[in-house]
Amino acid sequence: DAGVIQSPRHEVTEMGQEVTLRCKPISGHNSLFWYRQTMMRGLELLIYFNNNVPIDDSGMPEDRFSAKMPNASFSTLKIQPSEPRDSAVYFCASSSDRIGTEAFFGQGTRLTVV
Amino acid sequence: RKEVEQDPGPFNVPEGATVAFNCTYSNSASQSFFWYRQDCRKEPKLLMSVYSSGNEDGRFTAQLNRASQYISLLIRDSKLSDSATYLCVVLLNQAGTALIFGKGTTLSVSS
Numbered sequence: 001d002a003g004v005i006q007s008p009r010h011e012v013t014e015m016g017q018e019v020t021l022r023c024k025p026i027s028g029h030n031s032l033f034w035y036r037q038t039m040m041r042g043l044e045l046l047i048y049f050n051n052n053v054p055i056d057d058s059g060m061p062e063d064r065f066s067a068k069m070p071n072a073s074f075s076t077l078k079i080q081p082s083e084p085r086d087s088a089v090y091f092c093a094s095s096s097d098r099i100g101t102e103a104f105f106g107q108g109t110r111l112t113v114v
Numbered sequence: 115r116k117e118v119e120q121d122p123g124p125f126n127v128p129e130g131a132t133v134a135f136n137c138t139y140s141n142s143a144s145q146s147f148f149w150y151r152q153d154c155r156k157e158p159k160l161l162m163s164v165y166s167s168g169n170e171d172g173r174f175t176a177q178l179n180r181a182s183q184y185i186s187l188l189i190r191d192s193k194l195s196d197s198a199t200y201l202c203v204v205l206l207n208q209a210g211t212a213l214i215f216g217k218g219t220t221l222s223v224s225s
Contacts, residue, residue, distance in 0.1 A: 041217075042217030043218075045214065048212040091157060091158075102148075103213050
């Protein structure tokens with residue numbers, strides 16, 4: 001398996017633009033997570049899905065952020081409109097449903113909003 | 115109070131040193147515990163799980179104290195390649211729940 005695949009790897013955009021981040025989880029994994037990492041706040045959970053259903057989105061900063069998982073092999077995180085404070089590394093991770101199992105991370109998308 | 119708290123460091127140690135990291139968690143219902151390692155500009159990767167009885171993997175030893183809600187990681191005979199950020203991670207013991215990460219402790223091993 002290729003692991004968790006995220007795209008793009010890097011994104012530079014202007015304030016106010018829409019940004020869409022993409023993730024393909026590992027095949028067979030039932031849980032998918034979106035995290036955001038900054039120096040100040042560390043690795044923060046934004047939202048996670050189980051069997052394609054959003055379980056907890058309490059970490060989503062505000063209404064500008066939205067996430068979807070239309071099927072078991074694809075998820076998106078959208079920011080509209082983007083702001084400079086959204087600049088961070090966004091990680092997608094997936095895991096199986098077995099309790100205590102490891103989560104595998106994608107390589108992340110480094111987002112810069114100017 | 116943060117769910118998972120760690121001393122951010124940095125810990126600067128010479129090669130061959132023994133170094134210990136500590137972590138506390140706030141939710142007493144947490145049942146699974148891990149240490150992840152993150153290299154600079156890379157994604158986090160599982161280093162080891164932490165079991166109630168404690169566990170060892172080569173130079174690495176992890177301990178769990180449920181009464182104090184405390185987790186530790188001991189690295190013996192530090193190598194240059196151990197330089198990284200070590201993330202303490204907890205999980206509520208329910209299927210479909212998310213890993214909660216500490217902010218990490220940075221280790222720098224020098225020659």
